Amino acid sequence: xxxxxxxxxxxxxxxxxxxxxxxxxxxxxxxxxxxxxxxxxxxxxxxxxxxxxxxxxxxxxxxxxxxxxxxxxxxxxxxxxxxxxxxxxxxxxxxxxxxxxxxxxxxxxxxxxxxxxxxxxxxxxxxxxxxxxxxxxxxxxxxxxxxxxxxxxxxxxxxxxxxxxxxxxxxxxxxxxxxxxxxxxxxxxxxxxxxxxxxxxxxxxxxxxxxxxxxxxxxxxxxxxxxxxxxxxxxxxxxxxxxxxxxxxxxxxxxxxxxxxxxxxxxxxxxxxx
DNA sequence: GGAAATGTTTACCG
DNA sequence: CCGGTAAACATTTC
Numbered sequence: 001x002x003x004x005x006x007x008x009x010x011x012x013x014x015x016x017x018x019x020x021x022x023x024x025x026x027x028x029x030x031x032x033x034x035x036x037x038x039x040x041x042x043x044x045x046x047x048x049x050x051x052x053x054x055x056x057x058x059x060x061x062x063x064x065x066x067x068x069x070x071x072x073x074x075x076x077x078x079x080x081x082x083x084x085x086x087x088x089x090x091x092x093x094x095x096x097x098x099x100x101x102x103x104x105x106x107x108x109x110x111x112x113x114x115x116x117x118x119x120x121x122x123x124x125x126x127x128x129x130x131x132x133x134x135x136x137x138x139x140x141x142x143x144x145x146x147x148x149x150x151x152x153x154x155x156x157x158x159x160x161x162x163x164x165x166x167x168x169x170x171x172x173x174x175x176x177x178x179x180x181x182x183x184x185x186x187x188x189x190x191x192x193x194x195x196x197x198x199x200x201x202x203x204x205x206x207x208x209x210x211x212x213x214x215x216x217x218x219x220x221x222x223x224x225x226x227x228x229x230x231x232x233x234x235x236x237x238x239x240x241x242x243x244x245x246x247x248x249x250x251x252x253x254x255x256x257x258x259x260x261x262x263x264x265x266x267x268x269x270x271x272x273x274x
Numbered sequence: 275g276g277a278a279a280t281g282t283t284t285a286c287c288g
Numbered sequence: 289c290c291g292g293t294a295a296a297c298a299t300t301t302c
Contacts, residue, residue, distance in 0.1 A: 002280045032297080058281080076281055077299080089299090111298050113281060155291065164282085173280050218280070221301085241280085262294065264278080 002074050004135055004169030005209050006217035006224055006232065007058050010080055013227030014053045017082050017103055021096035022049045033091035033107065035117035037128065042092060044118055045070055050096070057135045057168025061126045071119045071126040078114025081106045082227045092116055110223060135169035136206045147198045150190045157193060157201060158186035158265060170205055173218055173241045176266045178205035180240035185274040186265045211237065240266040
């Protein structure tokens with residue numbers, strides 16, 4: 001469930017199900033579930049009450065009634081599930097209690113690129129999030145300085161918006177969708193772009209991601225689901241990502257797919273001029 | 275069997 | 289230091 005709209009969907013589910021509850025037990029079931037940088041095993045948060053679930057970009061963290069937080073990144077296939085019907089890929093388990101009510105929370109992760117870690121905070125941010133830039137929906141997000149940052153670089157615009165240290169939360173799907181909406185070719189060099197074009201890309205990213213969030217994110221299969229195991233519906237709204245050879249919804253030209261930084265880029269060769 | 279999959283980090287090269 | 293590229297992590301599906 002991995003880009004900003006999907007992670008935010010998970011965060012909202014966690015707010016419903018775990019905030020205000022006390023962690024009775026927490027244990028990792030797979031050696032890769034715990035980030036090597038974690039200050040300790042998951043059991044160190046047993047007894048703590050969850051006060052809030054926060055997010056920056058694709059990073060989540062559980063605020064506790066103690067100085068430490070439980071930070072989490074879903075990687076490519078991580079899930080937090082309340083009522084898992086599939087426990088094949090459960091990598092960690094939490095039992096939470098609120099009075100007599102008991103909640104079992106699973107951290108599932110097929111590809112095991114996701115992780116959990118116990119971290120300290122600095123200025124309210126977990127250690128692993130310190131270098132991550134604010135995402136487009138945060139109060140701290142300053143689009144003017146983000147544009148200046150991007151403009152200083154001789155990198156492709158898609159590389160810039162995928163860089164979590166420049167602006168966080170955007171992954172391969174929403175990068176392609178944002179560039180399509182902004183009519184900007186993914187390989188345009190940032191330093192040669194007009195400020196207004198960079199601005200339009202970022203505005204488009206905000207628009208696309210808020211629309212995706214409204215429908216619970218993008219799910220192609222059951223890997224990307226909320227805490228109740230439900231899929232999001234943004235896949236039906238995709239205009240470029242995964243649409244190779246499909247007609248561009250704006251001009252009818254077949255969407256093109258190219259290799260980009262070891263992955264795929266999808267764009268309309270007519271609308272998005274290089 | 276090969277390729278690809280919504281992420282991040284690191285090594286290496288020029 | 290900068291940017292590009294490939295690989296690494298691991299699993300599953302088409």
